[in-house]
Amino acid sequence: xxxVTQSPTHLIKTRGQQxxxxxxxxxxxxxxxxxxxxxxxxxxxxxxxxREEENGRGNFPPRFSGLQFPNYSSELNVNALELDDSAxxxxxxxxxxxxxxxxxxxxxxxxLTVL
Amino acid sequence: xxxxxxxxxxxxxxxxxxxxxxxxxxVSPFSNLRWYKQDTGRGPVSLTIMTFSENTKSNGRYTAxxxxxxxxxxxxxxxxxxxxxASYICVVSVIGQGGKLIFGQGTELSVxx
Numbered sequence: 001x002x003x004v005t006q007s008p009t010h011l012i013k014t015r016g017q018q019x020x021x022x023x024x025x026x027x028x029x030x031x032x033x034x035x036x037x038x039x040x041x042x043x044x045x046x047x048x049x050x051r052e053e054e055n056g057r058g059n060f061p062p063r064f065s066g067l068q069f070p071n072y073s074s075e076l077n078v079n080a081l082e083l084d085d086s087a088x089x090x091x092x093x094x095x096x097x098x099x100x101x102x103x104x105x106x107x108x109x110x111x112l113t114v115l
Numbered sequence: 116x117x118x119x120x121x122x123x124x125x126x127x128x129x130x131x132x133x134x135x136x137x138x139x140x141x142v143s144p145f146s147n148l149r150w151y152k153q154d155t156g157r158g159p160v161s162l163t164i165m166t167f168s169e170n171t172k173s174n175g176r177y178t179a180x181x182x183x184x185x186x187x188x189x190x191x192x193x194x195x196x197x198x199x200x201a202s203y204i205c206v207v208s209v210i211g212q213g214g215k216l217i218f219g220q221g222t223e224l225s226v227x228x
Contacts, residue, residue, distance in 0.1 A: 002160070042218030
């Protein structure tokens, strides 16, 4: 176990709805990164939060947004859900911002299904 | 375009045998390269991390190599076990892009008794 937890484990929503996914980082880590993993594909970087500020973003539309709290836990919010948003959403925590040698520890993921 | 490509897409081997997985990348500027193991429905777990100056890194029965000139990496698994059945993902970190990791699509390894 990596010490990174995510909730909920599974979620079913309908198109157009909004969803909030949560991640608790490993103790002592100040950075959280979010990834979307479609079935049979590698994870795609959504964004990273470092000390409560967005520190980098992948090619995802603005309806994907996030927050990081003072305790370094994080939320991923997705508005106006689309069928293609169905995926495993992974969060990873690390000490220090990325592009560096710092190892990222992944949570078990949240499986989102959009009907 | 920054890309990471892995081969083969899937692999079946017998327990006890060795295997080698390949990774080619076009990511620049390059910070480091990582290999992860991902069990079905779980988050990836790091096996090795290498900077451009490192040629090889071992973690038990896993040995990763890196050739930064040809932009190729390999992961060698020795004396495979049934528990090695998983997806193995090559990941490259980009300098200066705020923690962005670029993942390959993974190699699905199945170890049979």
